[in-house]
Amino acid sequence: MEKTVTMPKLGMTMEEGEVLNWRYKEGDSVAKGEPLVEIMTDKVNIEFESPFDGHLVRILARDGDVLPVGSPIAVMNDGKEEVTPAQEVSLVTQHEAPESLALLASVQDGNVKRLLHQHPVPSTPAAKRAATSYGIALHAVEQSGAKLPLRLSDITAYVEQTSKRNGQVHQPSASGIASTPDVEIATSPQTSVRATPVAQKIAKEHQIDLTVIAENKASGKVTRADVEAHLADRLQEAKPTQAVPATSSVQHAEESEVIPLTSTRRLIGQRMVQSITTAPHIYLDVDIDMTEAERCRQRIGHSLQDKGVPIPSVTALLIQASAKALLLHPDVNATLEAVGPQGKDAIRRWRHVHIGIAVDTERALLTPVIRNAHQQSLQEIAQSLKRITAAAREGTLKPDDLVGATFTISNLGMYGINTFHAIIAPGQSAILAVGKITKQPVVVEDGDTERIEIRPIMKVSLSADHRVLDGASGSRFLSQLKTFLEDPYLML
Incomplete structure (x- = not known):
């Protein structure tokens, strides 16, 4: 079966x-x-x-x-x-053809060819391959009521429908449509040509028949270089009588590279556009003296090293401080729901804190989540951070590791960035952007006297959704975060 x-x-x-x-x-x-x-x-x-x-x-x-x-x-x-x-058994046999072929057989061959050439059916590559394999005319699938552009699911659904009407289960044939003496189904001359997307695009723009190029190519797909070489030969054959100073489109193409948009990049773009166009962003910046935070991190790290555990990173300390501050300021740990439980817009404040950490990988920017960060010790957060960042870069994250964050931290300090403003992830009300720690002169008050000292200063920026919280609420959160990091023993 x-x-x-x-x-x-x-x-x-x-x-x-x-x-x-x-x-x-x-x-x-x-x-x-x-x-x-x-x-x-x-x-x-x-x-x-x-x-x-x-x-x-x-x-x-x-x-x-x-x-x-x-x-x-x-x-x-x-x-x-x-x-x-x-x-495998061919779908179309000498004795019984699908309804679509029987219908086409009643039309004169010349009319069929002209109809198919003049009215191409928008379809995905997978749909075209499946239709060719099953021996199905794309126009027949379109006439059955399928929505354009045709997808692979439309082809398989059409096969199932015609199979039920004919009373037999059809299999795709290795050679595509079986020939019959009464009908010839014409297809686009480029349907059977294997070519890269860039090659197809250039060929379409310059009205080049890919079959001509494929016939002169030994094997493999038709590439951009093949199409450009063909176009260059065609331009040279034209031999214009006067020199044209403008650079040809081929030369422009050689100076650039077209990279297909991955599904990940496309999704990131869609979500960022959704966020920046629907959520009115406000930006709040603050400088944090990391002197005591660094001392605390080193002290705890030395005690953990005796147990074979590495020193917690600054990001781990940031996660713990943010989680504690979010519990005290739930406006920042919230989600705007367009339709609330009573049928009206509502703000949902989360009782738990799940913090997403932006991780740069070779494939794309990923944001794995540390769940219940408010319930974890600094050591546990450091271990969780190490695990998810390694999994992100190795490509072993599970889908559930990337969903459910209530707040996000993006740290670009390791790249030498002093400060930046991040775009809020959809479903959250704020994101924290962290810059590098730099040594700066700071005025230190000691009783009635003041002195200047060089201190490690870190600038952080909060991007917040103004529909959920205002500047005062965001400022109170940042003030609390600053307090925890400048006196970290308050949160231990």
Whole structure:
């Protein structure tokens, strides 16, 4: 019995996933629990395990395809008999064709060709591949009521509908549409050409037929360099009579690089735009003397080193001080709910403190969460911080490690940044931006006398949602944070 494997929902906020790498080939035997495919969510890469024993009949989603949660990505059988790609049965046979092909057969060949060429159907690459594999005209799927652009799920749904009407279960064929003497289905000349997105874009802009380039290419995808070389040859053949001083588009293309937007980068951008356009930000800055905080950190660190535990970092101390201050100022540890329990806008104050820590990784900026930071000791916070930052950089975070923060800290001090203002994460009312510690002259009062000393000063900035709290509330929180860090023994 065949079973469909769909794009899994690997986190509360996941809406789509990108297929990175299949661990098995079509026809391979797969045991339940074995890594089947690596999927990139909007935040982390995860190996999705096979939900049952069986054989991988067909891969529907190729590497690089981005699909919504619930979309079919593969077909597996129940493991009772091995199925290889060579055993697959063609969807379209000599005796019975799908309803869409029967309908097209009643139209003259010339009209069919002209119709398909003049009215291309917007579709995702995965949908086009599936339609070609199953031998389905994209126009037939569009006419069935599917919403444009067509996705892989639309193709599979159409296959299921036509299979039920015909009374048989159809399988995709290795060669695509079976030829019939009465009908020829014309497709776009670039449909069967494998090309990079950049190459397709340049070809579309300059009306270049990719099939011409593919015919002169030994193997592999058509790349940007292939298209640009073809365009350069075409421009040279034109041989303008007068020299044109302007630089050609090809030369401009050589001076730049186009990098596809990853799902993570796209999601970050969407959330930042959402926050900055809906939440009126206010910014509050304060200088904190870190003299006593550094002494406290070193004293505690020396006692922990005897137990084999490293000295807590400044970030760990910041987390503890922030958690304590948030308990005393719950306005900052809150969420604006557009529709509250009584059907009106409301502010939800959280009794727990979950602090997100911005971590820079090779892939993107991630914000793993330290849960119940207000209940943890400095040593426990330091251990939690070490664990989540290592997991973020190694790519082993779980989706649940990245959700649920009630407050965020972003520390760019290690990069030499003195001060900056951060954008509030959606669902929170504030974020703390931390700069580097610098030695500065400070006036120290000692009774009736004053003297100047060089002290380690750290500047922090609070970005707050003015819908949830005003400047006074944010200032009181910062004042409390400053007190805890300048006299850290108050919070121990």
